[in-house]
Amino acid sequence: MRLSDLSEKDYPVLLHVDLDCFYAACERLREPGLRGEPVVVGMGYDEKEPKGAVATASYEAREFGVESAMPIGEALRRLPRMVDADADDQKAPDPGEAGFYRPVDMEFYKEVSMEVRGILKSRDGVFEPVGIDEAYLDVSGAVEWGGAESFTEELKAEVEEEAGLTASVGVAPTRSAAKVASDREKPDGLLVVKPGEVEDFFAPLDVEDIHGVGPVTASEFRDMGIETAGDLSAADPDALEERFGSRGREFYLVTKGVDPREVTPPDDPKSLSKEKSMGDATKDLDTKRRYVERLAQRVADRVEERDALYRTVGLKVVKPPFDVRTRERTFPGPFHDRELLREAALELLEEFGDAEVRKVGVRVSNLSFSEGDQSTLGEWKEAVGERGTCREVGGDSFPDRGSEKQERLDRFLEG
DNA sequence: TCTGGGGTCCTAGGACCC
DNA sequence: TCTGGGGTCCTAGGACCC
Numbered sequence: 001m002r003l004s005d006l007s008e009k010d011y012p013v014l015l016h017v018d019l020d021c022f023y024a025a026c027e028r029l030r031e032p033g034l035r036g037e038p039v040v041v042g043m044g045y046d047e048k049e050p051k052g053a054v055a056t057a058s059y060e061a062r063e064f065g066v067e068s069a070m071p072i073g074e075a076l077r078r079l080p081r082m083v084d085a086d087a088d089d090q091k092a093p094d095p096g097e098a099g100f101y102r103p104v105d106m107e108f109y110k111e112v113s114m115e116v117r118g119i120l121k122s123r124d125g126v127f128e129p130v131g132i133d134e135a136y137l138d139v140s141g142a143v144e145w146g147g148a149e150s151f152t153e154e155l156k157a158e159v160e161e162e163a164g165l166t167a168s169v170g171v172a173p174t175r176s177a178a179k180v181a182s183d184r185e186k187p188d189g190l191l192v193v194k195p196g197e198v199e200d201f202f203a204p205l206d207v208e209d210i211h212g213v214g215p216v217t218a219s220e221f222r223d224m225g226i227e228t229a230g231d232l233s234a235a236d237p238d239a240l241e242e243r244f245g246s247r248g249r250e251f252y253l254v255t256k257g258v259d260p261r262e263v264t265p266p267d268d269p270k271s272l273s274k275e276k277s278m279g280d281a282t283k284d285l286d287t288k289r290r291y292v293e294r295l296a297q298r299v300a301d302r303v304e305e306r307d308a309l310y311r312t313v314g315l316k317v318v319k320p321p322f323d324v325r326t327r328e329r330t331f332p333g334p335f336h337d338r339e340l341l342r343e344a345a346l347e348l349l350e351e352f353g354d355a356e357v358r359k360v361g362v363r364v365s366n367l368s369f370s371e372g373d374q375s376t377l378g379e380w381k382e383a384v385g386e387r388g389t390c391r392e393v394g395g396d397s398f399p400d401r402g403s404e405k406q407e408r409l410d411r412f413l414e415g
Numbered sequence: 416t417c418t419g420g421g422g423t424c425c426t427a428g429g430a431c432c433c
Numbered sequence: 434t435c436t437g438g439g440g441t442c443c444t445a446g447g448a449c450c451c
Contacts, residue, residue, distance in 0.1 A: 043419055053419065071416030131422090131451040212424095214449050245426070247448095275420060312443090322418070326445060361420085 008145045011173035011195040014263055015137040015152060017120060017159075018168045019113075020187035022133035023056035025165050026109045027102050038064060038079055038099030042072050045103040047083070050076060059187060061099050072101075106132075116163045123155065128263045136175060138263035149192050156190065174259035177201060179211045198257030203230035210251060217244070229255040268369050272308065273316075274298045275361025281320045283356045292349050295362040296342040303341075309334035309368045313341055315348035316361035327351060334368045 019025065023041040028034045038061035044052025050072050057066040057075070064079040080093035081101050087094065113132045121127045125139035143151045148171050159167050168189035170181025177198045181191040193201045202210075208218040210229060220243070226232050232240075233255035240248030253259065274295045282288065292315070303310065314328035327348040345362045 051416085053416085055419090069418075071418085073416045075416095077416095134451075212449065216448060247425075270423070271421090273421065277419065314444095324446075328444065330443060359419090 006195075008195050011145075012138055012140040012263075013143050013145060013148050014172055014175055014178045015139060015155075016170045016172075016175070016178035016182040017135045017137060017155075018170075018182045018186070019116065019133040019159075020166045020168055021056050021058050022113075022165075023104060023109060024058040024061075026105075026112050027100075029112065029164050030108070034100055036060065037082075038066075040066055040072075040075055040079065040099055040101045041104055042075075042101060043104050045072055045101060047101070050081075050101070055104050064097075064099070066099075076101075112163065112165070116159055116165065116167075119158055119162055120155070126263045126265060129266060136178065136263040145194055148194075149190070152190055152192070156188075172198060172201075174198060174254070174257060175261050175263065176211055176254040176259045177257065180205065180209055183209075195257070199233060199255065202255045202257075203228065203233065205229045207232060210254060212247070213251065217247075220244070268367065269306075270367060271314075271363055271365035272299055272302050272306070272310075272367070273314075273361055273363035274302070275316060275359060277318075277359040278357065281356050281358035283354060285353055288349060288352070288357055288360060289346060291360050292345050292362060293342055295360065296345045297338070299362050299364055300336070300338045300341055303336050303364060307369065308364075309336050310364035311335070311366035311368075312364065313344040313348070314363040314365060315345055316359075316363065317349070317352050317355070317357050318359035319352075319355055320358050325352070328363075328365075330366060334366070 021039075024034075024039040027039055027041060037058075039058040040054055040061050041056045042050075042052045043055045046052075052072050054066060054068055054070045054072065054075050057068065057070075061075075061079055066075045066079050079099045080097065082095060082098040084093055085095040085098040086092035109132055117127070117129060117135070120135055120137060123137065123139060124142040125137050128136040128138075130136065139151065152169050152171055156167055156169060159165055166188040168182045168186045170178040170183070170189075170191050170193070172178040172181050172193040173195045177193050180202070181193050182189065185191050206218075206228060207213050207221045207226060208215070210232075213221070221227070221232065224235070224243070226235055232252055235252060237249050237252045240252050242248070244251070250259075276291055276295060278287065278291060311332070311334050312328050312330040314326060317325045317327075319325065329344055329348060331344075341362075341364065349360075
């Protein structure tokens with residue numbers, strides 16, 4: 001069968017739902033006075049000590065040149081705070097040119113997000129959240145292409161009535177097209193790209209509008225004379241694969257409306273991590289160790305919350321100016337042990353003993369969540385533990401004598 | 416004001432096994 | 434003693450996303 005043999009109803013109806021300026025919108029929910037005003041939500045923002053970076057700027061704030069990821073200091077230069085404004089004071093900012101700054105409150109945003117998820121999940125389809133403010137929805141089972149637009153309008157209306165938020169939604173037969181479509185008519189947008197329209201829809205767009213094409217790949221595309229998705233779609237897929245590996249061909253196909261990635265319910269996480277910037281870069285070993293220990297504790301907390309086991313412990317070290325190094329160690333069996341996690345992380349840190357470090361992170365990966373792995377943990381701990389005592393574990397026992405212990409471990413490693 | 420924190424996926428080389 | 438290939442696991446780094 002060829003593509004041209006397919007009819008409209010052979011293509012899935014996929015929605016990409018993107019909540020507009022989500023953090024700022026949440027702040028307006030609990031503080032309606034902020035509606036229509038410029039709102040900036042800052043990470044690490046503190047009224048007394050304005051620092052950190054912009055997480056979300058409302059459209060009104062964007063009018064003043066405030067953008068995501070911008071340092072708060074720069075944002076304040078473009079848009080002063082209302083608390084500092086005074087109409088009667090010549091030296092103070094004009095209240096008409098000032099905005100409202102709020103710190104990030106993830107707990108609250110999560111609550112709001114869950115409410116919206118409830119609405120999206122109530123539809124007959126497959127729901128896949130992406131981060132806190134986006135989701136894909138496969139509603140092929142419930143809707144045909146002819147009804148996709150009115151279906152989406154109703155969904156948007158329900159989100160607005162029930163949760164008080166506006167969403168921008170893209171509807172398309174592929175994830176990649178739906179993703180871009182939701183972005184085209186923000187805020188409160190709705191764009192349907194039907195099967196057969198995808199290639200024309202992509203053609204005029206810049207390559208970096210394609211999901212997965214960042215600054216590095218975009219500039220490599222430019223070197224090849226590829227500026228738009230249309231250029232990409234006209235390029236030689238073999239040459240693209242040669243240069244970019246499998247991604248090259250995938251990008252090419254995406255611009256043609258071919259994207260086999262399905263919308264699927266969320267999977268278990270592949271890794272859990274915590275990282276922390278140190279105020280100032282430091283060489284002090286004790287300081288670095290304290291950071292790593294604390295992060296290891298917090299990773300352990302998350303592991304326990306999620307009832308996870310892991311095989312790999314990793315350490316991330318960022319050296320100035322922005323030099324990322326990672327080290328990791330994999331253990332033979334899935335386990336969780338706070339002390340072992342801490343020790344492993346500290347051991348990995350040793351290599352960076354005298355290095356200047358600005359940020360550290362601790363990570364566990366090779367995760368498993370199934371109950372069945374638990375016994376393996378016990379066996380392994382007993383087998384390798386220096387102080388391990390002989391005990392019945394999972395119907396098997398481990399003699400506490402050196403050579404036999406080693407033998408058991410070897411056998412365990414094999415099977 | 417220098418780039419926060421939590422993730423995913425891919426690549427490439429080396430070790431090791433058959 | 435030399436030769437070759439395939440497969441898997443582990444590690445480090447990089448690009449990218451929200």
